[in-house]
Amino acid sequence: MDVEQKGNGATQEKRAADPGDEAAAAKLWAVYISEAEKYDKGLVESWKSDMQGMLIFAGLFSASLTAFLIESYKTLNVDSGDATVQLLARISHQLEGSADGSTLPIPSPLSFTPTTASVVCNALWFISLGLSLSCALIATLLDQWARDFLHRSEIRSAPFIRARIFSYLYYGLKRFHMHTVVEIIPLLLHASLFLFFSGLVAFLIPISRIMTIIAALILLIVIVTYSVLTLLPLQYFDCPYRTPLSGGVWRLFRSYKWIWAQSTSKLTLSDETMVETMTHRAVEDSTERTIRDGRALVWTVKSLADDSELEPFVEGIPDVLWGLSGYPVPVFRGSVGPQYGQRYSYTDHIRELVNNPDVRLCDRIESHLRSCDTGLLSAETRKRRLIASYKALWAIATLFHPKQFPTQPPLNFSQWKRFFKMEEDSDVLHYSVSAQALMQWNCANALETRSLELLDYLVKCRIDLEQGHEPDKRPIISILKEFLLNGDYHAERVVQSNLTIQSILEIESLINNIRYNTRLHYLTRAARLDSEPYQWRENHDLVSLPSFKFSKQEQPLGYTLDDIVEEQIQKLNTRNCVWIDTIIRDLYCSYTPDGPTVIPAGMIQYLNERTEIDQSFWFDCAARLLSNFPTTLSMFSSGFYVTEDQLLSALWRLTSSSHHPGFDRSAIYSSVLEEVANLGVSAISISVTALVKNKLYDSLAWGATDENWLSRFNHPLLPAETAVAAQPGLVVVDQDNIIINPAQQIMWNRINEGMVALLAEFIELCSLEPFPYKAVETLQHIGRYTPPTSVHDVHQNRLAQGIGKLCESPRGAEVLLTVASLYILTPYAEEGEYFMPSQEAGLKPWLTSSHARSTIKATFSAYAETLSTDTLSDSESASLLLRLRQFIERLDSLHPADEPVPSMPGSFALYFLQNNADTVPDIEEDENEDSSGSLEVNEG
Numbered sequence: 001m002d003v004e005q006k007g008n009g010a011t012q013e014k015r016a017a018d019p020g021d022e023a024a025a026a027k028l029w030a031v032y033i034s035e036a037e038k039y040d041k042g043l044v045e046s047w048k049s050d051m052q053g054m055l056i057f058a059g060l061f062s063a064s065l066t067a068f069l070i071e072s073y074k075t076l077n078v079d080s081g082d083a084t085v086q087l088l089a090r091i092s093h094q095l096e097g098s099a100d101g102s103t104l105p106i107p108s109p110l111s112f113t114p115t116t117a118s119v120v121c122n123a124l125w126f127i128s129l130g131l132s133l134s135c136a137l138i139a140t141l142l143d144q145w146a147r148d149f150l151h152r153s154e155i156r157s158a159p160f161i162r163a164r165i166f167s168y169l170y171y172g173l174k175r176f177h178m179h180t181v182v183e184i185i186p187l188l189l190h191a192s193l194f195l196f197f198s199g200l201v202a203f204l205i206p207i208s209r210i211m212t213i214i215a216a217l218i219l220l221i222v223i224v225t226y227s228v229l230t231l232l233p234l235q236y237f238d239c240p241y242r243t244p245l246s247g248g249v250w251r252l253f254r255s256y257k258w259i260w261a262q263s264t265s266k267l268t269l270s271d272e273t274m275v276e277t278m279t280h281r282a283v284e285d286s287t288e289r290t291i292r293d294g295r296a297l298v299w300t301v302k303s304l305a306d307d308s309e310l311e312p313f314v315e316g317i318p319d320v321l322w323g324l325s326g327y328p329v330p331v332f333r334g335s336v337g338p339q340y341g342q343r344y345s346y347t348d349h350i351r352e353l354v355n356n357p358d359v360r361l362c363d364r365i366e367s368h369l370r371s372c373d374t375g376l377l378s379a380e381t382r383k384r385r386l387i388a389s390y391k392a393l394w395a396i397a398t399l400f401h402p403k404q405f406p407t408q409p410p411l412n413f414s415q416w417k418r419f420f421k422m423e424e425d426s427d428v429l430h431y432s433v434s435a436q437a438l439m440q441w442n443c444a445n446a447l448e449t450r451s452l453e454l455l456d457y458l459v460k461c462r463i464d465l466e467q468g469h470e471p472d473k474r475p476i477i478s479i480l481k482e483f484l485l486n487g488d489y490h491a492e493r494v495v496q497s498n499l500t501i502q503s504i505l506e507i508e509s510l511i512n513n514i515r516y517n518t519r520l521h522y523l524t525r526a527a528r529l530d531s532e533p534y535q536w537r538e539n540h541d542l543v544s545l546p547s548f549k550f551s552k553q554e555q556p557l558g559y560t561l562d563d564i565v566e567e568q569i570q571k572l573n574t575r576n577c578v579w580i581d582t583i584i585r586d587l588y589c590s591y592t593p594d595g596p597t598v599i600p601a602g603m604i605q606y607l608n609e610r611t612e613i614d615q616s617f618w619f620d621c622a623a624r625l626l627s628n629f630p631t632t633l634s635m636f637s638s639g640f641y642v643t644e645d646q647l648l649s650a651l652w653r654l655t656s657s658s659h660h661p662g663f664d665r666s667a668i669y670s671s672v673l674e675e676v677a678n679l680g681v682s683a684i685s686i687s688v689t690a691l692v693k694n695k696l697y698d699s700l701a702w703g704a705t706d707e708n709w710l711s712r713f714n715h716p717l718l719p720a721e722t723a724v725a726a727q728p729g730l731v732v733v734d735q736d737n738i739i740i741n742p743a744q745q746i747m748w749n750r751i752n753e754g755m756v757a758l759l760a761e762f763i764e765l766c767s768l769e770p771f772p773y774k775a776v777e778t779l780q781h782i783g784r785y786t787p788p789t790s791v792h793d794v795h796q797n798r799l800a801q802g803i804g805k806l807c808e809s810p811r812g813a814e815v816l817l818t819v820a821s822l823y824i825l826t827p828y829a830e831e832g833e834y835f836m837p838s839q840e841a842g843l844k845p846w847l848t849s850s851h852a853r854s855t856i857k858a859t860f861s862a863y864a865e866t867l868s869t870d871t872l873s874d875s876e877s878a879s880l881l882l883r884l885r886q887f888i889e890r891l892d893s894l895h896p897a898d899e900p901v902p903s904m905p906g907s908f909a910l911y912f913l914q915n916n917a918d919t920v921p922d923i924e925e926d927e928n929e930d931s932s933g934s935l936e937v938n939e940g
Helices: 002-017 019-024 026-076 080-100 116-153 159-175 178-204 209-235 244-263 274-283 287-303 307-321 347-355 361-373 379-398 426-446 448-466 474-480 487-496 501-516 518-527 536-543 554-574 578-591 601-609 615-634 644-655 666-678 683-703 743-766 775-782 793-806 812-819 823-828 850-869 875-893 907-915
Strands: 322-324 340-342
Touching (some): 026 116, 159 178, 178 244, 209 244, 307 322, 307 347, 307 379, 361 379, 379 426, 426 518, 448 501, 518 578, 554 578, 554 601, 615 644, 644 683, 666 683, 683 743, 683 775, 743 775, 743 793, 743 812, 775 812, 793 850
Antiparallel strands (some): 322 340
């Protein structure tokens, strides 16, 4: 144990003596020195200044007191004048006796005893003089000690040595209670003063009663005042008055409360000093603190004389109003992003600075912006000042936004023209675009009532002009001057010329432009930036909240979209410009007329040339684009602005997107399919037709209900030959006696059979000319659905023949690779039954036609031989070869020739039919009923 302790001690000693450790900690000690030096120097300098003042007061007081003592100490001895009078009296008595021959007795000398008042007065004054001189002496010594403390703390330059000297000397101050000594010195001086006044009263008692009363009143007033100054800071912690006794009384008061709390079994009080309690009261949340903060900020802005002093304050405004908060906030598109949002602690204070007529913060910021146009600032300083000002203006504009503060009226920024100057510096433009858009939005909201008044008045003016009367222009001029964009120009035109119908139309156009298109202007400007605008997500949501409707004008929207896509499409594909994608989506969704209309050329170009389109685009725009494609396709023959291939490739991009319809769009897809058929046959139209049919199948499934599924069973898109029979009135009861109608599942199986037919049709076309547009991608989309449970032999054989023809086609090998990976063939590549997560019964192999199986087997065998001759180093090729061999082995093993597979009405229904056969009512099929009836013949 001792050896271990010695070993540890040696290790510790070695570590302490290691100079490398000390050098490594130099930066840490440097930080300590910086903070300790500021604290210690401030403490010592305050002591020195206090001691100098006390030395001056003690010197003057001692001199004054000495003058009083020169007179008062004489009252302690026999007065020489009285002794002379007594001696002359004795001589006079002796002379009288000698004159008449009588002998008089010699009177004994009078004994002298000083008066009580004299003794008390001199005692008090001499004590007062001693305390005053002692105070001067201690103050002199303390001044010397302070200088010595600073000197000894700076005798070494190494950081860790200076740091340890600082801590050594400071904790020495605390150990020997130097703070207490400093507090005792003014206490001694105050006691000396009180003793002087008390002695003065005693001195005046034998002299004059009136003067004694006056001196006593003065002493009483001083004592009462001193007591009040001692106790006042104990009740009011912001009180600037205190005495050396205040700290002692506070400690005594706290001790009494602590004893009382202990005796009553209450919680123990915290041992706070007066300074700590004052600090706590100053920072605690309260109405008084809010008022104090507001006054302090108002005084601060008033005291900032020039722009250089105002700049730091302006730079701090955005961080005060916006930043990371303690709670997650919903951000763009409803997702929960970083905890960034509005801060509310200082919103009222900043709003007061804006509205205060003595401060006018917005005026100060506009003046701050004007200083950037003087040419006196360097480029870097000018840029920094502009950015800081626009960030502050953006934050201030949010304080008057109805989404953030519904009770606050919008602030009209139109009177400050410099706010809306178009900046040329691209670095500044990112900030000015956001700030100006939000300020213009506030202006439009603030002027909404006035603009409606003006529009109503313009209608009356137009009526007056049509009737030949001259309308009054003054209301128009007064309202126009309140508006931001070109208001003064139009007002001047109205003043200088007569009011006409044309000028009224121009004014109405101006007002509507301000009211409607603030957001459009912002999105257009933001789309042309090189990087994301300042506070893009927050600003997008704020500007997207209108108090009035948007102006939906088709032609301006088309031109705007065309220009944005033309300019930014290359940037979108090479950089992460999410905000431009958002702008394109919002422009199309927000400003496109609600009814059917022609899709702008910019959107067609965006669909064709944008390499990666986010899912949110399809979620927001797919329905509107799809509903507008029939109109766009129908107008193509009348000289459209894009080529047929561009239009169809955009439609292919739309229909190949992975968005799910979620509801019935069969009517729209049928219209699109009809318009595509009118364009003629081409490589693109083949693929587009396949994808539209595929989406139409999806829509039929989503639109199928218990009431209408039977009518959809015979939809023209579904193949005439089917292995799935309709089951009207089919009722299935499970083991818990719950009635289940499997109509929708039967419809799904019917649709799956139609998708197999569509797949067979498209594979056939892939072996012909023209070769379909993006055949592989199209095939992947239409072949990724659930494997069917029952398919008519006609479709099985057609699918097999189409796969067989791919080997003979020049480009068939491109598609054959995808065919081998089709989702519907999964049951032949997986061991056991194939289960879907949402299905309760396993899906069995569905190729019941021996001819189809043999054709597919032969095709896959030939294709496998082709793969085996190539190198199999690629893992994908090896995996594909394994899948093909599984197909070849399992195609016949799962369907023995002597056990034909019966057709099934659907896996879901079959599962319950097999388990509840006795509960299902008999259903008769009528082979002669037409397609509009309730039955379809099972031709399988």
